[in-house]
Amino acid sequence: MSINKLALIRYKTIDNCLQNRFRKWTLEDLIEACSEAVYEYEGITSGVSRRTVQLDIQNMRSEKLGYNAPIIVTDKKYYSYEEKNYSITNTPLTQQDLGTLNEVLGVLKQFKGFGYFQELTGMVTRLEDKLYKQQHKGRSYIDFEKNELLKGLSYIDPLHKAILAKKTIELVYKSFKAKDASTIVFYPYLLKEYRNRWFILGSNVKGRRALILALDRIEQMRELESVKYVKCAFDVSTYFDDTIGVSKVPNQKAQLIVMQINNEHAPYVITKPMHHSQQVLKQDAAGMIFSIEVIWNFELEREILGMGENLKVLSPRRLAGKIQSRMKRAAEHYRDKR
Numbered sequence: 001m002s003i004n005k006l007a008l009i010r011y012k013t014i015d016n017c018l019q020n021r022f023r024k025w026t027l028e029d030l031i032e033a034c035s036e037a038v039y040e041y042e043g044i045t046s047g048v049s050r051r052t053v054q055l056d057i058q059n060m061r062s063e064k065l066g067y068n069a070p071i072i073v074t075d076k077k078y079y080s081y082e083e084k085n086y087s088i089t090n091t092p093l094t095q096q097d098l099g100t101l102n103e104v105l106g107v108l109k110q111f112k113g114f115g116y117f118q119e120l121t122g123m124v125t126r127l128e129d130k131l132y133k134q135q136h137k138g139r140s141y142i143d144f145e146k147n148e149l150l151k152g153l154s155y156i157d158p159l160h161k162a163i164l165a166k167k168t169i170e171l172v173y174k175s176f177k178a179k180d181a182s183t184i185v186f187y188p189y190l191l192k193e194y195r196n197r198w199f200i201l202g203s204n205v206k207g208r209r210a211l212i213l214a215l216d217r218i219e220q221m222r223e224l225e226s227v228k229y230v231k232c233a234f235d236v237s238t239y240f241d242d243t244i245g246v247s248k249v250p251n252q253k254a255q256l257i258v259m260q261i262n263n264e265h266a267p268y269v270i271t272k273p274m275h276h277s278q279q280v281l282k283q284d285a286a287g288m289i290f291s292i293e294v295i296w297n298f299e300l301e302r303e304i305l306g307m308g309e310n311l312k313v314l315s316p317r318r319l320a321g322k323i324q325s326r327m328k329r330a331a332e333h334y335r336d337k338r
Contacts, residue, residue, distance in 0.1 A: 005042075006038055010053070011088060012089075014034065015060075016033075017033050019081065021084070026078060027054070031047075031050060034048040060088065152214070156191065156215065162223065163188045166229045166231075167188075167224075170185055172221075173213060175217055181219050185205040187204075190202075197214065200212070201240075203230065208230060210248070243297065244299045245297060245298070255293070255296055255319075256292075257313065258289065258314040258315045259312060259313050260288065260289045261311045261312075263287050264310070265307065269290065273292075275293075
């Protein structure tokens with residue numbers, strides 16, 4: 001049974017009402033709530049009829065939609081869920097739903113090999129794993145990287161909407177170095193994920209230059225209708241092309257970084273390049289020499305230090321000296337000072 005958009009709005013509205021057990025819901029209350037919802041979402045002013053809501057309740061109770069909602073009537077007047085924590089949003093997928101999703105999955109998988117659809121690969125794999133778990137009622141055999149304790153994830157959706165709608169926002173933000181939070185008027189341009197943390201690229205009202213903020217340091221956010229949105233003065237789509245990570249000073253230029261890695265660990269760098277600009281310059285018994293052209297930032301240093309004694313920076317000399325100095329300081333932590 002297909003469900004149109006208006007019906008879905010009504011089902012969700014009725015579901016929200018019946019989950020609220022602090023109020024008694026009559027049929028007239030549900031009709032009013034549904035009428036307000038279709039007006040809010042679709043701008044329909046004619047309201048919803050009594051017969052329509054009665055049929056909605058009947059459909060939610062039945063197996064047609066797979067809900068089997070335990071809707072009861074008390075005192076011949078008040079509607080509620082018999083099960084305290086029931087919601088149609090918690091209903092498992094029906095066989096029809098699974099069949100439809102498998103068809104969609106089959107279509108998406110056809111595009112995985114095309115360059116324009118490379119971003120679908122992770123999404124398709126996740127969907128495939130989710131469907132397998134649902135159909136086989138078993139454990140998952142794919143363990144995706146995730147950090148469920150990470151703060152700030154609730155800001156992803158409102159920030160994304162602000163970007164699309166070109167809305168100026170006000171953020172209460174506290175960096176790791178600051179003692180107190182500060183209020184920032186901010187024009188959002190791009191959401192960026194790096195190593196399972198989320199960042200927002202935009203500009204602030206003071207300098208109107210690029211500013212990158214971590215979502216887990218945002219304490220509050222609200223839209224500023226009274227402040228006109230300032231469009232981006234730089235190309236957002238290519239802003240991070242010369243960057244490992246997200247740290248970048250405005251007008252900072254990329255540098256050619258040349259490194260040598262021993263042959264034992266060279267396959268790791270070949271199969272997972274440090275950056276898309278990576279090029280192999282030479283490979284012999286001493287190891288592989290390769291280059292990348294990127295901004296010199298904290299993330300680059302961390303990437304190099306992560307390879308330990310297996311990697312050596314050949315140029316620029318200042319970066320080589322910086323890495324050498326950091327490794328010496330790290331080694332001092334392990335010296336026996338007794």
